[in-house]
Amino acid sequence: MSWEPVIGLEIHVQLKTRTKMFCRCLAGFGAGENTQTCPVCLGFPGALPVMNRTAIEWTMKLGLALDCEIAEHAVFARKNYFYPDLPKGYQISQYDLPSCIGGKVLLPTAESDRVIGIVRAHLEEDAAKIVHVGGRSGRIGGAEASLVDYNRGGTPLVEIVTAPDIRSAEEAKRFLQLLRQTIVELGISDAEMEKGTLRVDANVSVRPAGSDELRTRTEIKNMNSFNFIARGIDTEIERQIGVWESGGEVEQQTYDFDAATGTLTARRSKEEADDYRYFPEPDLVPVEPASELVDALRSEIPESPAARIRRIEPALDLERATVLVTGGLDRLWDETTAAGADDVATANVIANTLVGAGVDPDAVPAAELAKLVEARDRIPRGAFDEAISKLGEPGFTADPYLAQESVADTDELGPVVDRILEASPGQVAAYRGGKEGLLGFFVGQVMKETQGKANPRVVNDLVREKLDA
């Protein structure tokens, strides 16, 4: 029997507003412990929350970018539970009436767009940070004490919940890449998994292919990169298939993914279900945005990454288009090709050379880049690479590099090629035996020998000619 994975994601995005969600303490990393706190975010008696307008607007903006309906009447609720990272004994969070409802994200594929449903996106406040000291590294078990840093407490957090529409780990990863790019381009969050400003939990189940049943799902937490998310999901899919095929039953459970071993560890299961005793937060009023505000926010939404992939794909291919868009490189590609540079060559130079050199694409003058791309076969490789690496510098001009010529003289290059081939009889034999991929190896050796001054296309032709002779 073949199995179909059913995957839904819960994504937490920490907004990069200047101040916190319900008080005017600065939000953000790096300050000394508990220095960014006040009576409100410490939960002192009588302190009251006041909403951060920017956070509300950014949440609606994100909702609009995800094609959600923006609620005319959203309500914050209290989620009640005891934990030291929760100073009030409850978390203020939108619950049954969130700001954003029912959107979708399109995932361009070779055939058609896959539609991943967005159930909701709601706004809440983040918890504080706990450090366990004196026990096993950072774990609460055996710790002598737990220290709480309330700086993070009260930071605005948007939770996005997808429908169980994702069908593979790879698809989850591609969805997250597009989502992350959308968030970053809205300017509302850094959305960096390493920093915890983007956190993802995955709900996974499997079912017989072709069926539309929903079997018991499990939840995977603690995955701190897109690759780990994909590995975690794949591991869980395999595990569940194994359980079903051996006649067992998958049980509802939460797992932590251990990146070091690539394994899943079940969390201790609770005997009772949590009861958060939600009720509408009486200290706040409902969020009822004017339609003019929603329209104004809508007009600020940039073209979606998926639409941009579809737009530039005909000039390239899906893979290159996706790399450019999810890397935030497509605007530079647009401008550079508009300045006359070749579509595919520009894509390759941007995605490989430019990114490899660590150049900020937003600082690059497209006209200069276009000139370099067009001259890429004429000027020495070394000069080309150096020019690309300096593209982001203020006042950069390509002219000094364009004035250089690579060595294209076959009389001069011929002896170098001969020397390289003589030095590698094994590889030469292998090439002639059918391993044509070795061509690049010989070309590389020649480029190295000439310190990048040789014209790679001429070298390429020369090597092939001599090997095929």
Place this chain on the structure above:
Amino acid sequence: MSELDTRSLTAEQALGLLERKEVSGAELHRAYLDAVAERDDELHCYLRTVDAPVGDSVPIALKDVISTKGIETTAGSRILEGYTPVFDATVAARVKAAGLSLLGKTNTDEFAMGSSTENSAWGPSRNPWDPSRVPGGSGGGTAAAVSAGLAPWGLGSDTGGSVKQPSALCGNVGLRPTYGTVSRYGVVAFASSLDQVGPVAKTVRDVALLYTIIAGRDPLDSTTAELPESVELPESDSLAGVRLAVPKQVADLDAIEPGVRAAFESALETARGLGAEVGECDLPLAYRYGMPCYYLVAPAEASSNLARYDGVRYGLRVEGATYGEMVDRTRDEGFGPEPKRRIMLGTYALASGYYDAFYGQAQKVRTLLIREHRDALAGFDAIVTPTSPTVAFPIGDKAADPLAMYACDLLTIPSCLAGLPGLSLPCGLSEGLPVGLQLIGRQFGENGLFRVGHALEGALGFDTVPERSR
């Protein structure tokens, strides 16, 4: 300086003395502290006093649920013992900005939960009219202090009657303002959708004056609104053209003592004599469902509001082997029986599976109560009832019977649920103890209540100084 008799001095009179420079703010402050030194051992109105006055205007007493920067604020609870706020509640900041000097923090039922002040962790306050009896609650400390001349006026907080009922039992005037007109910022929360700070004083004009100081939108409290019209100090002694309504259900409420009923009806006669028209309105739900609705909504919100007292950051901490044990022990030792009872009630009312039947249903009832009051007030300027069904009762009388204690607020609760303003003023005596009359107005209708209350007050001529200390 002439001899000051704080027992009868009103805040307005005190302001006059200050304006004419017949007395200084510091002298006034000292006079009240002298009175406290003389009489508070018996009455126990204050949990702590402030020796050095900060303002140079009329002194004021604040209920101990109001945060005062640098001055311990316990809300009558052991769990907040030693807690000193780093910030002033907005109302504390506003009275400070007006120059009022803080006399001290007054006693309250623990977290304002109670109707007698007997639930204070620091012992009960006593009624100046008869120290064997309660002053009412939860704001019994403020009410008793004003009645005994230990403060010219003060602020309380009213959730289901905690300003109005003790004002009635001590012979003071007390206002519970329209929900949203006075900031709750810095007021230790009991039930957020009901809590409202209000003034207690000897006269309606004093209450109106203090209301002008504390009312108005506060950017730190999202549930506050700007007053639609400015506060007017009442002048007229006529009630010509004023229409008052007695809910017809009041006649059938057996809980109302005959002496209370007699004083109330005599006050209605006085109102008619001033030109008021006294009619009848219908509040079929208010006295049947008000109490049960209140005892779902208020404990539910309280169970959440009191969750922050976990021993982690401030107040009492009783150590334990684990976080959970520390929290359990702290809350077990820190909370008295009444907060524990309400936390339990509220936790059940919000539990999943019960929410719709309890909290959700109570909110629907609340909507009906709002509508019912609006309809009743459509043809009238104010609804009028006794404030409390009884006069002050002996200490210990109801302490063992929570339901009997809850019934004290039968008449004050419905309009609190509807968010409406209520003014209690003394209207006579029964068995030598004050009887309060409650006027309920429309939303933001405080000026109307002040006008009616002031005219009635003048005609009734109630002497606010307790008979035993005249």
